[in-house]
Amino acid sequence: MLTDRQLLIFQVIVDDFIQTAQPVGSRTLSKKEEISFSSATIRNEMADLEELGFIEKTHTSSGRIPSEKGYRYYVDHLLSPQKLNQHDIFKVKSIFAERIYELEKIVQRSAKILSELTNYTSIVLGPAVRDNKLKKIQIVPLNKETAIAIIITDTGHVENRMFHLPENIDAGDLEKVVNILNDRLAGAPIESLNNKLYKEVAVLLRQHINNYDFMLHSIADTIQISAYEKLFFGGKTNMLSQPEFHDIEKVKNLMNMIEQEKGIYDLIRKNKAGINIKIGRENNNSAMENCSLITASYSIGTEQLGTIAILGPTRMEYSRVISLLDYISADLSAVLSKLYQNG
Template identity: 30%
Template sequence: MLTDRQKLILAAIIRDYVQSGKAVGSKHLLSELDLTVSTATIRNEMAALEDGGLLQKEHTSSGRVPSQRGYRYYVDELLHEPRLNQELELALNHVFERNFQQVDDLIDRMVHEIAKLTGLTVFALKPEVLDVRLSGFRLVPLNGNQVMAIVVNSDGQVTSQSFQLPAGTELDELDSMVQYINQTLVNQPVRDILKTLSGDLPLKMERMIRTPMAFLQLFGDVLARSIRDLVFTGGRLNLLDFSPDKSLSNIKQLYQLLENPQAMRKIITNANEGVMIQIGDENSFDLLAPYSMISATYRVPQLGMGALAVLGPTNMPYGDIITIVDTFRQALAQQIFAYYH
């Protein structure tokens, strides 16, 4: 058990170290806290906190810095979450008071705004919409024999891909296939349609055009892309500023991990619809051990679960980041629900 004075000293050291990144000494603490004790007493208290594993000493300074255990104690026992400030309210307004055409656009705007607000690296996953259905399919001619295939789904997602018509194929030849798809496949679950593409659908289309397989391959590719899981990233380059390991190979591996949707769902969704704070080697992947991650999930009724995470150094301002993550994830859930309803 820490005494009230030890708690005061630990909290002050963490606040100062978060702001300056420099070890904190007893003289500075005495002047900051206005305690009616000597510097020797402060040093004794700092030594006791070090013996308890909450502080550690840097070789280049007589001051102390927080340990991973010290950050954890601070987050669990001493932290008081700050209220919304004007800067955060302006950021919320900038993201959510503007119109958006697709949920992807909203989430992408949000992660970049949070990255700008925090100077850290931000990741988000949109809710897994399990019952996405095909709303429509079109082919639009471009220059020469270039054509753009456009898929529209029930979740508002619009996915397009340009391609070259096979030699000897005219766009008019594909009209019957487009009509067939819109007449028979619209309102069916996208996942079910993808299964039929490897079943009897190609046989049904052989009577319509000479080379249905190439067309169906394109249609399947665009359709699969329309429901793929994506990681939305903001502040990618910020990672270079706060990463303790400047090795480009390690940074590249970290980017690959954090942009893998399956890995990110494993990392983030442990939050169980609450805010989760992982400090140092509490993170589930070794590549994340030098960092802290504050993450939260959000659930949109009738849709699924999404997630939001901020990655930063272990001396990040935990209270501010927790408030930002919690505020944005709630606002995002409300906006997505309103969009679909």
């Protein structure tokens, strides 16, 4: 295993590189306060650290930079949680300062603040509507041919979709449909609606309405949209200021992935509760080669709701970002629980 001195040197290398983005050499290290031995000694230790795979050179006679394995070790063993300062805390609190009740808005604000505090790109996976319970379904006819179906969940999420009305349906029929739907489906988890719709509601509709199956499909369609969680971003352009992204090709790759959303969604979706850290190629995504992704989950009560994440260069201020994510996700969970639990 690593000696104490190796650990110290390694830690200083990582900390310095995170700050300067420059390979750090033995001379630079020997001048640091924490370090009291000569550059030659450091060179020997660095050779060992390199052999172990924790650091690498960019060319034969360059200083060293942490390898992905190095970052992984750093994150797993050396990280000391950073205490947030007054200003950070104030900014985080400001997310909830205004009286906002919509879940989505709160989450969106969180993304914005998070990106401002870190200067990285923040990503928030919106509340999963899947587990929400249906509060109410409404259908509002716009004209003879089209109507709009509106679904309201217990957390106040509203989803709507237009659809074609079957011919010859009258207002009374429509009201009947709505009543049946609410009767049978209110309180059921959104996820289960489709199933219930076809199993329980279909029979009832058939008894009361002509042309019932046209309606049925339209309603099923409407319900389905809700299944996907929304992604919110903050500071999409922050990465452009990072020196590792002076290369347009890298920028293009990354931005393309961000714009497509699908890739990001996959990366963020599958994470477990709590803090997760994926470094560089651990993300299994070529556009993320020089990036790390740190995610944290937020919840209402014990029910995991969504994910909040930071995308930055592998040379990221892990300590600060983790502290921030920890703090924000806890705050977010607390506020949301207070607002929505057993409402």
